[in-house]
Amino acid sequence: MDEERIGSFLLESKTSWEEESACFVVDSRKLVENINALKTFLKGEVVYSYKTNPDLRVAEIVSSQGCGFLFSSVEELENISKLACFEKNKNIFQSPSLTKKQFLTIREIGITRFVVDSQDQLNLMLENMDGNEVIELLIRINTGIKVNNPELSYGEDSFLGFPLSEAIEVLKKLNPLREEGKIRLGIHNHLISQNTYLDMWGKNTQTMADFVDDLKKESITIDVVDFGGGYPVEYFHIIPELSDIGRIIYKAQTRMTSAFPNLKYVFEPGRKLVGESVTLIGKIAHIKKFHDTQVAVLSCSLYNCSIDTLIVGLFLPVIKLDYKKDNNKLKKEIYVIRGSTPDSLDIFSRGVDLPQLKSGDYLAFLHAGAYSFGSDFISLSKPKHLIV
Ligand SMILES: Cc1ncc(COP(=O)(O)O)c(C=O)c1O
Structure with a gap:
């Protein structure tokens, strides 16, 4: 923990916050440094999970570093889409409760990438695709791996995504649409926030790589793998280095790329980024x-x-x-x-x-x-x- 650095930074900048407390003080240099560290150690596209901190000026800094946003509500998307920095094609939308009205609004704003959490949601998207633009469907897979986190109570059952056995059937049905060029296809996973366990990073990402091998055996092709978030921040306990987490994920990426050489990768950090x-x-x-x-x-x-x-x-x-x-x-x-x-x-x-x-x-x-x-x-x- 860099208490001393933060303490002196805050004292040096006291005039900017002392009239306002309580307040949150954002060290913009540190923010940019962390974005760059994530871009260095995670080999792929970095998309900021916007729900982690929705402050608009923070969002502008994130965007100025070339990152898109993972949105979880139409309201979030509407806030950001008004900013000059908004770039439609860099964003992803995920919400397990997406309605037809919301889907149409989101499409109108120009978002083309969606995380799919259930069969009902998938049907809704397929029925309401306008056919003008190719949309990317990221099928959220649930690896079934459970993490017992004694520090923070994450890692319980989330009931999000498809169990692997169902996910493969869903992808099999979507494969022809992909072959016709109507959709791009991918898988998405997010295990837990604040994942401080290197063994769990390894187990989860290797299970994802096994799943990608299974897709290949079934002649199903995917274009994208999204590894979600979970990169930890130090609070009271020592945490693993981002570089070590990056190496573990890269091992799984190497296996995946050997199955599908053109595969693209996405990461959705929230906590570690901001x-x-x-x-x-x-x-x-x-x-x-x-x-x-x-x-x-x-x-x-x-x-x-x-x-x-x-x-x-x-x-x-x-x-x-x-x-x-x-x-x-x-x-x-x-x-x-x-x-x-x-x-x-x-x-x-x-x-x-x-x-x-x-x-x-x-x-x-x-x-x-x-x-x-x-x-x-x-x-x-x-x-x-x-x-x-
Ligand atoms: C799908 C998804 N991606 C990314 C994140 C960001 O996670 P973190 O803040 O732990 O990096 C979350 C957080 O809950 C999430 O649900």
Whole structure:
């Protein structure tokens, strides 16, 4: 964790955020650095999973680096399609609940690539294809691999995609349409977010490569393999290097390319692309002592910026924002950090060791850029993103 670098970056840029806290501060240089790392280590097209952080200025930076977007709702797509940077052909749409009306709207905006999650959805797309443009259908496959993630509660059954035995039948039926040039065909997979297990990366991608071999044996041809997201960010535990994950995936790609030499590859990072470049800054409204516990009460709430703390137990690393090397020598206390609402669950951190705090101090929650969504609880509004 690069606490020291982030601490000095935030102090140097204090004038841009101090009037705004609570706020999210985006380190645009770090964002671009991470996009480039993903482009280096993942061998194929990088499409940003937009639901990870829908801030429009973040989106513009992502787009300026040549990435398209993975959209999951028409509303998301409509927001981005108004931007000057919008390029129709770089995007993918996925939603397991897609309706005919939505499909037609999305087609009208010019999107041609779709993840297919069920037979019903596939029928809907085939019945409503206009025939003017070749659309790309990425059949979402579920490898059946389960990940037991003790750190964060991802990896339960998602019920998304087709089991492999069904997927092969679906692809067999679509193969003639592909041969007629009416569609392009691919497979899509996303195992879990924050996949910190190299063995699981290996097992999942090799199962995908076995599946591609099975397609070849059945004389079914595909044009694209989409490996989804899951590239992890460091919170409290050490995570594997992106380069190691990239190498594991590339091993599977090599097998796939030997089956289909013209195969194209797509990756859909969200968390790793944006997570580490964003810091959530909260100002301490009050300090109170509750029996023996020191409690810092913040100006923001889990309910307007960090609901994943409640959903998957994602607690973000936190530092006091006058972070200096000498902080280590300052007297420290153990704190509970409460959010701003009178809700018993609104707790950002428990038992954190921080230099003595007082009201008016700033706390910085690190690597806060991914899934930092909120709710309308007690009419709170979401803290702004400030690009620095
Ligand atoms: C289909 C798909 N692709 C990509 C992602 C991005 O995942 P991550 O943020 O873990 O990289 C998600 C996230 O849930 C997803 O559902």
